[in-house]
Amino acid sequence: MSQPAALTDQIVASPSPPKPPVIVIHEEDSTCSHLVALFTNESAKSALIKKYKSAVTWAASANLHKTQASKHTAKKRRLASPTCDACHVVLTRPVVCLECSFAGCWHNAHAVAHLRVSDHSFAVEAKTGAIFCASCDDFVYSNILDSLYDHINLSAAEKTLKYRDPGKIKEAYRQWSPDQKDQDFLQTSTTEVSSQGRRGLLNLGQTCAMNTILQSFIHNPLLRNYFLSDKHNYKLCLKPKDCMCCEMDKLFTEIFSGDPAPFGALSILPVMWRGSDSSSSFSEGYAQHDAHEFFISCIQHIHRTFKGSTESSCNCIIHSTFAGALASEIVCGKCRFSSTQVDPMLDISLELKGKDKDSSADEPTLHSCLRRRYTRAEKLPPKTYTCSKCGSNSDATKRLSFRKLPPVLAFQLKRFEHKTADKSSAHKITKPVRFPAQCNLAAFTSFGSNSEATSNIGPDILYDYDLFCVVNHEGAMDNGHYTNFARFEDEWYRFDDDKVTHAKLSQVLASNAYMLFYVKRQLDYHPVIRPSYVVSREKEAQREREREKEKLQTLNREIDDDLMRLLT
Amino acid sequence: MSEGDATFIEIHKRFTEKGEWDKIITSLLERLNETGWVDSLRDKSKESARSMETLRFEKLMETLNPHAQGSVPEGVRAEFVEQIRKFLESQIE
Numbered sequence: 001m002s003q004p005a006a007l008t009d010q011i012v013a014s015p016s017p018p019k020p021p022v023i024v025i026h027e028e029d030s031t032c033s034h035l036v037a038l039f040t041n042e043s044a045k046s047a048l049i050k051k052y053k054s055a056v057t058w059a060a061s062a063n064l065h066k067t068q069a070s071k072h073t074a075k076k077r078r079l080a081s082p083t084c085d086a087c088h089v090v091l092t093r094p095v096v097c098l099e100c101s102f103a104g105c106w107h108n109a110h111a112v113a114h115l116r117v118s119d120h121s122f123a124v125e126a127k128t129g130a131i132f133c134a135s136c137d138d139f140v141y142s143n144i145l146d147s148l149y150d151h152i153n154l155s156a157a158e159k160t161l162k163y164r165d166p167g168k169i170k171e172a173y174r175q176w177s178p179d180q181k182d183q184d185f186l187q188t189s190t191t192e193v194s195s196q197g198r199r200g201l202l203n204l205g206q207t208c209a210m211n212t213i214l215q216s217f218i219h220n221p222l223l224r225n226y227f228l229s230d231k232h233n234y235k236l237c238l239k240p241k242d243c244m245c246c247e248m249d250k251l252f253t254e255i256f257s258g259d260p261a262p263f264g265a266l267s268i269l270p271v272m273w274r275g276s277d278s279s280s281s282f283s284e285g286y287a288q289h290d291a292h293e294f295f296i297s298c299i300q301h302i303h304r305t306f307k308g309s310t311e312s313s314c315n316c317i318i319h320s321t322f323a324g325a326l327a328s329e330i331v332c333g334k335c336r337f338s339s340t341q342v343d344p345m346l347d348i349s350l351e352l353k354g355k356d357k358d359s360s361a362d363e364p365t366l367h368s369c370l371r372r373r374y375t376r377a378e379k380l381p382p383k384t385y386t387c388s389k390c391g392s393n394s395d396a397t398k399r400l401s402f403r404k405l406p407p408v409l410a411f412q413l414k415r416f417e418h419k420t421a422d423k424s425s426a427h428k429i430t431k432p433v434r435f436p437a438q439c440n441l442a443a444f445t446s447f448g449s450n451s452e453a454t455s456n457i458g459p460d461i462l463y464d465y466d467l468f469c470v471v472n473h474e475g476a477m478d479n480g481h482y483t484n485f486a487r488f489e490d491e492w493y494r495f496d497d498d499k500v501t502h503a504k505l506s507q508v509l510a511s512n513a514y515m516l517f518y519v520k521r522q523l524d525y526h527p528v529i530r531p532s533y534v535v536s537r538e539k540e541a542q543r544e545r546e547r548e549k550e551k552l553q554t555l556n557r558e559i560d561d562d563l564m565r566l567l568t
Numbered sequence: 569m570s571e572g573d574a575t576f577i578e579i580h581k582r583f584t585e586k587g588e589w590d591k592i593i594t595s596l597l598e599r600l601n602e603t604g605w606v607d608s609l610r611d612k613s614k615e616s617a618r619s620m621e622t623l624r625f626e627k628l629m630e631t632l633n634p635h636a637q638g639s640v641p642e643g644v645r646a647e648f649v650e651q652i653r654k655f656l657e658s659q660i661e
C-alpha cells in the first residue's frame with residue numbers, strides 16, 4: 001500500500017492527536033438538514049465555503065497577531081477591529097453573515113436579527129467557526145466546516161512561523177486522503193475495527209502499577225499510531241526474544257482486537273526481568289512497585305530493543321514521543337556572564353514541598369509547581385560555582401527552563417518521600433494538586449521567560465497541551481492501589497485493573513494525581529528522513545551487488561581468455 | 569440607544585483599540601484556567617448538554633451564565649476589576 005510521504009518513517013500522527021486516524025473521510029455529516037440541502041448545490045456550497053473561509057481566516061490571523069503583539073514590548077500595528085453593523089460595538093467575537101457582508105454582535109442579538117430581516121440562512125461566529133442556522137434557530141454541526149476550521153487555523157499558525165523564522169524547518173501538515181488504489185486496497189484487503197481500544201487489564205498479582213502505565217501507553221496517541229500502523233510487527237521482528245517493542249505490538253493488537261474481555265499482560269514482566277541488570281528493582285518476581293519506576297524502566301526497555309536506537313539524539317518511538325531538553329542557565333552576579341547547559345529529559349518530576357510565594361492561591365497547582373522550578377532564578381549557595389570569566393564565586397543565579405518541549409509530557413508529582421534508604425519508612429504526601437485539562441507551557445520555555453527572546457516564541461498554540469491520562473495512587477504507601485483515568489477523544493474513562501467505567505472530567509480533575517500525561521496539540525513535523533540504519537543497510541547491499549558483479553566480470557574474462565587460448 | 573449604552577460602546581472601543589482588551593482577556597483566561605474555573609465550566613457545559621432532552625445553545629447559555637459569573641474566585645475578580653479601573657482612570661483626563 002502506498003503511504004503518504006509525510007507518514008513514512010515518521011510517527012504517524014494527526015494534527016489534533018486525540019482523534020483516531022481517519023480512513024474514510026468526507027462522508028458528509030451534519031445536524032442541520034438545511035445545510036445538507038444547500039451543499040447539494042455545488043455553486044451555493046462553494047460560495048458559502050468561500051465566505052466561511054474568509055471569516056475564519058480573518059479571525060485566526062487576528063488571534064495570532066494578538067498573541068504575538070501582547071508579548072512584544074514594542075507596539076505593533078493592530079488589525080482594525082470590525083464593529084457591529086447595527087449597534088457599532090467593537091466586535092471581539094464577530095458573527096458574520098455567510099450570504100452578505102454583514103457582521104454583527106451576538107450579545108445584543110443583532111446578528112440573528114439580520115438573518116431574520118434579510119431572509120439570510122447562515123452566519124458564522126468567526127473565532128470558533130460555529131455555524132448558526134436561521135431555520136434551526138440554533139448553532140449546528142457540520143463535519144466539513146469543522147475540519148475546514150481546523151485546517152485554516154493550523155495553516156495560519158504555520159504561516160506566522162515561517163514568516164518569523166525563515167531558517168527554521170517546520171514541515172506543513174498534509175492531510176492524507178486515500179487515492180483510488182488505497183481505497184480499493186482498504187475495501188478488498190482490510191477489515192474495519194473500532195478505533196476505540198478500551199479494555200481492562202487483569203491484575204496478575206500486584207500488577208496494578210504496571211496496568212496503569214500500560215493504559216497510559218494505550219491512550220498515548222503517538223505510541224498508539226506507531227504500533228497500529230504496523231511499524232513494529234511482532235510476527236516479522238528478527239529479534240529472537242525479549243523484544244519490548246514486540247511486547248508493545250502484541251499489547252496493542254490485543255487491546256484493539258475487539259474482544260471486550262479483560263486482558264492479562266502476562267509476558268511483559270518476564271521480559272522486563274530478563275532485560276534488567278540485577279541492581280535494578282525489576283529483578284525476577286518483583287511486581288509491586290512504583291508506577292513511575294515502572295514507567296521509566298519500561299520506556300528504557302522499549303528504547304533499547306528498538307531497531308536503530310542510539311545513545312544520543314535517538315529517533316526511536318520513545319525518544320520521538322517523550323524526549324525534550326532542559327536548559328540550565330547560570331548567570332554570574334558580578335560580571336553577568338552566563339553559561340548554559342542543556343540536558344535531555346524524558347519526564348518531569350515535581351516537588352510538592354515548599355511554598356509558592358507568588359501565587360495567591362493556597363492550593364498548589366501544576367503551574368505553581370512548574371513556576372517554582374522552571375522560571376525563577378535561584379540563588380546558588382556561595383562557592384558552589386566559579387565564574388569562568390571573572391573568577392567570582394558568589395552571587396551566581398541559576399534558572400531552569402524548557403529548551404525543547406516534547407510531544408508528550410509526563411509529569412510525576414513526588415508524593416513519596418524517602419527519608420532514609422529504607423523504603424518502609426517512606427511517607428506519602430496526600431495534599432491535592434490542581435491540574436488543568438489544557439495548559440499552555442510557553443512561559444516555561446527558554447524563550448518565554450527571557451524578554452529578549454520573546455519575539456522568537458511563535459504562536460501560542462504551539463505550546464498548548466491536552467491532558468490524556470492521570471495515574472492515581474490510593475491508600476497508604478505500603479498497601480496502596482493504583483488506578484488511572486484516560487481519555488479517548490472527548491470522553492474520560494476510569495481504569496481499575498479489569499474494571500472500566502465512564503467518568504466525568506470533574507472526577508478526573510478532583511482525583512489525587514500521582515502522574516499526569518499531556519500531549520501537544522500541534523505536533524512539529526520533520527521532513528522525511530530515512531533512518532541512518534536503513535541508508536547504511538542499502539549502501540551495504542549496493543556494495544555487495546557491485547562486488548558480485550565484479551566477481552562475475554572477472555570470471556567471465558577468465559573464461560573468455562581461456563576460450564581465446566583454446567582458439568588460437 | 570440609551571446614553572449608558574453609548575458610553576459603554578465608546579469605552580469598550582478604547583479598550584480594544586489600545587490592545588488593553590486582548591491583554592486583559594489573555595491574562596484573565598490564564599488565571600481562570602489555573603484556578604480550575606475554565607475546566608469546571610467546561611465540565612458543567614458538557615454534562616448539562618448531555619442531560620438536555622433537546623440540545624439548544626441558548627438554553628445552555630441560560631443555565632451556565634449564572635454559574636460562570638458566580639464562580640469566578642473573589643481574588644481574581646478583585647484583581648481584574650482593579651486593572652480595568654486603572655485603565656479607565658488613565659483614560660479620563
Ligand SMILES: [Zn+2]
Binds near residue numbers: 084085086104105111
Ligand atoms: Zn450589535
Ligand SMILES: [Zn+2]
Binds near residue numbers: 097098102114115
Ligand atoms: Zn446577510
Ligand SMILES: [Zn+2]
Binds near residue numbers: 032033034035137
Ligand atoms: Zn438548519
Ligand SMILES: [Zn+2]
Binds near residue numbers: 237238
Ligand atoms: Zn520486536
Ligand SMILES: [Zn+2]
Binds near residue numbers: 303
Ligand atoms: Zn531511543
Ligand SMILES: [Zn+2]
Binds near residue numbers: 334335387389391
Ligand atoms: Zn563573572
